[in-house]
Amino acid sequence: MTTMRPTNYHTHTLFCDGRASMETFVRFALSRRFSSLGFSSHAPLPFSTSWTMEWDFMETYLAEFRRLRERYASRIELYVGLEIDYLNDHSCPASDCYRLLPLDYRIGSVHLLYTPEGQIVDIDTSPGHFRHIVDRHFHGDLDLVIRLYYQRLLRLVELGGFDILGHADKMHYNASCYRPGLLDEPWYDQLVRHYFAAVARQGYLVEVNTKSYADTGTFFPNERYFQTLRQLGVRVVVNSDAHYPDRIDASRPEALRALWQAGYREGMELHAGRWVACPLTAPEQAIRGEQA
Numbered sequence: 001m002t003t004m005r006p007t008n009y010h011t012h013t014l015f016c017d018g019r020a021s022m023e024t025f026v027r028f029a030l031s032r033r034f035s036s037l038g039f040s041s042h043a044p045l046p047f048s049t050s051w052t053m054e055w056d057f058m059e060t061y062l063a064e065f066r067r068l069r070e071r072y073a074s075r076i077e078l079y080v081g082l083e084i085d086y087l088n089d090h091s092c093p094a095s096d097c098y099r100l101l102p103l104d105y106r107i108g109s110v111h112l113l114y115t116p117e118g119q120i121v122d123i124d125t126s127p128g129h130f131r132h133i134v135d136r137h138f139h140g141d142l143d144l145v146i147r148l149y150y151q152r153l154l155r156l157v158e159l160g161g162f163d164i165l166g167h168a169d170k171m172h173y174n175a176s177c178y179r180p181g182l183l184d185e186p187w188y189d190q191l192v193r194h195y196f197a198a199v200a201r202q203g204y205l206v207e208v209n210t211k212s213y214a215d216t217g218t219f220f221p222n223e224r225y226f227q228t229l230r231q232l233g234v235r236v237v238v239n240s241d242a243h244y245p246d247r248i249d250a251s252r253p254e255a256l257r258a259l260w261q262a263g264y265r266e267g268m269e270l271h272a273g274r275w276v277a278c279p280l281t282a283p284e285q286a287i288r289g290e291q292a
Contacts, residue, residue: 006249007269009038009079010107010166010207010239015061016042017051018243022064026072028245036077036270037248039065040107043082043098046091062102079104079270083166086110086156087120094161104273107207108162110152113145123149123171130174142178146171146188150195157198163275164237165199167209167220183222196225200232205268205275208259211241213251219258226262235277237268256280 011025012018018025022039029037041061042052053061065080072078081103084093093099093108111124115137123130123145138145149171157165169192176182183189199206206229209220221229229236238255242248259267259280266277 005035006032006252007034007036007038007238008240008242008248009036009040009081009105009164009237009270010083010209010241011037011039011248012041012083012241012243013039015057016053020245022068025242025245025248026068026076026078028248030072030076032249034076034248036079038079038081038105038270040081040083040105043084045085045087052085058101077270077272079273081105081107081163083107083109084162085112086152086159087112089155089159092156092159092161094159099161104270105164106162107164107166108156108204109166110149110156113148113152123174125174127174127177130171131178134178142175142182146175146191150191153195154198157195157202157204160202162204164205164207164239166207167211167241168196168199168206169222169225170209170220172220172222173212173216173218183224192225193228196221196228196232196234200229200234204234205237206234207237207239208255209239209241210251210255211247213254219251219255223258223262226258226264230263235266235268236264 013020013022013025026037044055045052048054062080069078082098084098084106086092086108093106098106111122112120113123115121119137121133121137123133134140134142134145172183206221213219236259238252240248240250242250265280267280268275269278
């Protein structure tokens with residue numbers, strides 16, 4: 001068994017902010033020789049947004065998944081999950097409203113922060129808008145924003161209720177655009193290492209999120225921490241966080257090469273409903289396998 005036949009478990013369709021139907025994603029996955037594909041709509045929040053699913057569509061989401069799983073059962077393994085935000089202790093992956101759903105897996109993520117005035121802001125945005133948020137709502141105190149972000153990530157990890165940690169340090173790109181050199185500041189490095197140690201203790205899967213690599217040259221988590229994650233014994237899964245069907249395997253060869261160089265020799269995949277460790281191959285073989 002090998003990870004060289006692609007997989008992706010972080011996929012957004014028209015049920016949230018994705019740009020195509022579930023079935024269109026399945027057909028693209030078949031054309032790319034995927035062994036499995038998982039759907040992970042942004043879970044409903046206590047308020048409406050432009051990017052999350054509404055509770056009214058949950059049964060339709062699950063029914064469409066069941067239809068496709070039956071239709072394509074002989075050709076690809078399909079799985080259903082949700083990407084669930086930590087908003088607060090009452091709205092998070094550990095909440096009963098999410099835990100009781102018939103899902104194959106759950107992704108836990110942080111996209112939102114509370115401002116000092118209690119307003120909710122989305123920090124998973126463009127660098128320019130992120131700068132505006134920091135300056136307007138946090139009086140330019142980037143250090144405060146970073147610490148609040150990692151506090152929320154640590155609380156997400158502490159409460160649990162999910163299988164995969166989504167884009168583990170995604171704010172690092174926007175924050176380092178705001179202040180170049182941030183990633184080399186000792187206090188920041190210590191903060192991230194403390195966070196990953198907590199992740200390792202809980203035994204979560206960490207996704208290597210490849211969504212932005214072609215545009216920004218960075219994975220989430222940042223590649224500089226791959227070796228640390230391996231030394232901590234953290235298991236990884238390569239996900240593309242695809243919102244468009246043709247990006248379901250975006251930058252996968254580059255991620256596999258970076259993991260190999262960090263000392264990883266296995267990646268996690270779903271097979272027959274179970275997470276199993278599958279061997280990586282050497283970087284040159286990985287790239288040839290993806291292009292075949």
